[in-house]
Amino acid sequence: MKKIIVTMLLTLLSFIACDKLNEEDYKKFSYDENISLYGAPEDNQRNWNLSCDDSYCKITYSVGTPLKIRYEKELTLNEEEKKKIITALIKGIKKGKDFSGTQDYSPTNHLLLSNNKEYHGKTENEEFYKILNELLGEDYSNIIQKY
Numbered sequence: 001m002k003k004i005i006v007t008m009l010l011t012l013l014s015f016i017a018c019d020k021l022n023e024e025d026y027k028k029f030s031y032d033e034n035i036s037l038y039g040a041p042e043d044n045q046r047n048w049n050l051s052c053d054d055s056y057c058k059i060t061y062s063v064g065t066p067l068k069i070r071y072e073k074e075l076t077l078n079e080e081e082k083k084k085i086i087t088a089l090i091k092g093i094k095k096g097k098d099f100s101g102t103q104d105y106s107p108t109n110h111l112l113l114s115n116n117k118e119y120h121g122k123t124e125n126e127e128f129y130k131i132l133n134e135l136l137g138e139d140y141s142n143i144i145q146k147y
Contacts, residue, residue, distance in 0.1 A: 023079055026086045028053050028114045033128050036106040070147035088127040096123025
């Protein structure tokens, strides 16, 4: 019994340690939030991308099959802002809203860090949309409606 408890504790600690981030981990990163809609084939894919290379960051919104960029915004973020964003993105991937029972809406997401560590999800990352609204300075749905 004691061995089981110790093993569980070590597993939990190693899991927690995996998410410790160093500045080098998020110096460059790329995050994609993809939505597949089952409808008209010309616009059934939607993608938001947030990527940073040092302090230079860019948000793009793409639509279609194949994806075509419809909206772009460049911005500058400091290391503390990027760390908060990465932490929230990882949390959101792990606790995203599940749409697996829905036939016509299929979200996926992917985060790639500088250290080549990747996080994947097949959920809608609600944390990402909060971040997106803040970075855009408006509700992201306004951009979706334009395009």
